[in-house]
Amino acid sequence: MYPKIGNACTSGFLLLLIATIQVCVSQRVPADEPTQPILNVNRCDDFTVNGKGDAAAWDSTDWVTLNRRPQGSHDYTARIKMLYSATGVYVLFDGSDQTLTATMNEDFMDLWNEDVYECFFWPHEEDPVYFEYEISPLGFELPILIPNLDGRFLGWRPWHYEGDRKIKKAVSASGGKNQSMASVTGWRAEVFIPYALLKPLRNLPPKPGTCWRANFYRVDYDGQESTQWDWARVGESFHEFKKFGTLIFQ
Secondary structure (H helix, E strand, O other): OOOOOOOHHHHHHHHHHHHHHHHHHOOOOOOOOOOOOEEEEEEOOOOOOOOOOOOHHHHHOOOEEOEEOOOOOOOOOEEEEEEEOOOEEEEEEEEEOOEOOOOOOOOOOOHHHOOEEEEEEEOOOOOOEEEEEEEOOOOOEEEEEEEEEOOEEOOEOOOOOOHHHOOEEEEEEEOOOOOOOOEOOEEEEEEEEEHHHHOOOOOOOOOOOOEEEEEEEEEEOHHHOOEEEEOOOOOOOOOOHHHOEEEEEO
């Protein structure tokens, strides 16, 4: 027996929400696979990113903890927040650290070989194409579109990456300076990814009830040892997109 709910409108909304979640995650995960996580993404008005994550909009959503992957040796934290607006999505990354292992000084470099935060967005499940974004502690970025055809994938750089197609991003460090190989206690990255950049991917801009698949990662290289974190459990490759978690836009 279900408890009584205040009125028919509230009851109908809850039933619709339950149905949406069931549709988004049904028939995806075999019995021997970890359960895919779900993140409800709240809507916000647009705001300026500064790398600190101190905009009032972030108070409307909770931190989501990333899981340390097997063989990782660094006992650091890694977590994210996410919001969306009429023009794009916002992601806030945060993690504890000891050294900013970052020497690359240009965008579009192989940032995953040093300290980095990453997010992957797969807006439409019928299309094996998703967006990958990486950002280093020094604020350099790697935005690429990935066609993944039967496990064969390659990143494509954006064209006319300017104006309303340009990502807005900023980074900050705590306990030390935001510079290469600095001693710190942690670092953050805050990014705004406009829908204009994601065109012509389908199922965007999202509206209440829209589902995307996604994953979030962190890689750290302190002491010449690599430790990785993920939100949805994947195998050896971060590009196992069919194992991604689900975003439900509110």
